[in-house]
Amino acid sequence: MPELPEVETVRRGLQPSMEGRIIKAVELGRPDLRFPFPPDFAERIAGTRIRELARRAKFLLGHLDSGECLIMHLGMSGSFRIEGNAGHSAPGSFHYERNDRKAHDHVIFHIDENGTETRVIYNDPRRFGFMDLVPSKQVQDHPFFAKMGIEPLGNALSAELLAKLLAGKATPIKAALLDQRVIAGLGNIYVCEALHLACISPRRRAGSLVRANGCPGSRLSPLVQAIRDVLNEAIASGGSSLRDHRQTDGTLGYFQHQFKAYDREGAACTRKGCDGTIKRIVQSGRSSFYCPSCQR
């Protein structure tokens, strides 16, 4: 499910119920997700206040008053839902009965909201997600963050920087953009979409974009803009809802209705003036969808 827009959508959905609130207790349904929970995970969180709920790439970061940081990753199939009603649920959200446990509910945060209890529940069928707890000041030293690349929506991303990062790379641009050490937060869907928007073939060698036509950055500026546009539009639409991905209030994201390339094998290219057909190929084990006619 979750690439950057989905994680950002989840963050915004959780913010009212978590930021500034005290976690009264944590219930674990099992000792591990993808990795074991750290020692005394529940005990170290219980009683602390969440100062800030932030995001880095596809990670959620709950900075606690205790000085520790709750690191959460949704993997492929992780999702949160909010139970209980403190009065600020999104319109149309539905409520669960108390103790309405569902299959694969692995972590339950019991949160105090002005005297009433809210439960933030993490559900993850495939268990590729994980949680960890480290001192806030050591987050950037965490193995998952130490070599992490730039935020695609941050000011650091520019055609100039991307040129430096991709220079000399023989790997296909598709794989380079999926590499979290280059840009952190892009996944298979939005790389496909951004490359389509920028008219760049996923098969093109990354380094060849740096000086295309002998003109530095001539193809990277549109790519940078495409990455930003695709992510921002997806966030505005509440993310994509492949399979059962939902926002924290149970509603579905809508961006999948705007896919131009992803999962559209055999369909007509939507670009004005292009009569091509979307094709599916496999690159480093992942599906790439693109239009061979207008993406070069």
Added chain:
DNA sequence: AAGGGAGCCTGGCGGC
């Protein structure tokens, strides 16, 4: 050194 493939898990879907 960098790129490709396997592996971690479960559920959903298409095909027979």
Added chain:
DNA sequence: TGCCGCCAGGCTCCCT
């Protein structure tokens, strides 16, 4: 209807 194989949004490790 039922079973089987294939596929899936992420990420790391191992091998070439």
